[in-house]
Amino acid sequence: MTPPALRNSAAFPALAASLLVLATAGPAGAAGCLLEPQGEGRVATVIDARSLRLEDGREVRLAGIERGGTDRVSGRAALSAIAGGREVTLHGDDDTPDRYGRQGAFVFVAGSEHSVQSELLRRGEALVSSDTSEKNCAATLAAAENAARDAKLGMWAETTAIKNAESSGDILSAIGHFSVVEGRVLSVRQAGAITYLNFGRNWTRDFAATISRRIIPAFESANLGPKSLENRRIRVRGIVSSRGGPRIELFRVGQVEVLGGK
Missing domain, CATH: 2.40.50.90 (OB fold (Dihydrolipoamide Acetyltransferase, E2P))
Incomplete structure (x- = not known):
């Protein structure tokens, strides 16, 4: 039975609707x-x-x-x-x-x-x-x-579940597969419409994550502007490709996780 205080309250219809949603939620x-x-x-x-x-x-x-x-x-x-x-x-x-x-x-x-x-x-x-x-x-x-x-x-259970950004060979073994890579961003550089988060100093060999210019605003809105990631330890996830060194292209903010301070 509905308590009188609720039955006579204007708030009761809203409460009843909420309870109905909870009761019928899948x-x-x-x-x-x-x-x-x-x-x-x-x-x-x-x-x-x-x-x-x-x-x-x-x-x-x-x-x-x-x-x-x-x-x-x-x-x-x-x-x-x-x-x-x-x-x-x-x-x-x-x-x-x-x-x-x-x-x-x-x-x-x-x-x-x-x-x-x-x-x-x-x-x-x-x-x-x-x-x-x-x-x-x-x-x-x-x-x-x-x-x-x-x-x-x-x-x-495997120590290699998260790839080390400094181990390019290990990352390259996962080409075409969705992988998680962790390391420190040593530099951020732009070349044309692409921004590179470089985890090494040799772009022809070392791992990098790339962000298209059109995606940058979404990262900036999430306080993850590329320059703010320089010298930060981060974890990135995505499909591994090879363009010179191993690469992961970042399409969404959720692909990046900042792991600690500078």
Whole structure:
């Protein structure tokens, strides 16, 4: 029964609405990741470490994470253990398939408040991709990755899980793969429309992170202007390429983490 003080209060409708939202929130809302529902289904096949196919034929790409390292078998096995053959619900901002026909989504196994993405991260079987725009989702994923790293689970049991920016050869071994690289920015230089965060003194050999001129305003708005990163120890994540030395191109602020003072 509604208490009289609330029943006669103008605030009651708003409170009742809030309680209704909490009562009917799906798993994405319960886990602090406020995304729209995109349907449901049963997992028929786990394609790889980030993709699965539902019984109705939809192919789903797990949003917000990347496969960690080069071990394809481990990642697929971990996803199979969590979601294989299970009923799942999908959540996201947009259910439009990508150019490969895959629907990007946060996936929740029936009865779980944590996304499949979070579970993979907690086991050290994935890396946060930093392409999630919803802040609560991004924070949830980052916390899961940090917990696995602190506990040295999965990939984090290996000392090479985070590449040393001074070890160009080790970074080059991960070309084409999503990786995390850590080190001190020795200099910041601009060449044309590209700004280079140089972690070494030889641009033909050493590691650098690059930022396109059009992206700079976003970094400056986040107090991560390139010049402010000079002499700072930072961690960057992204796909490793080779242009002279090993490179990671920075598209989003979330790819950079400042680790300490100058």
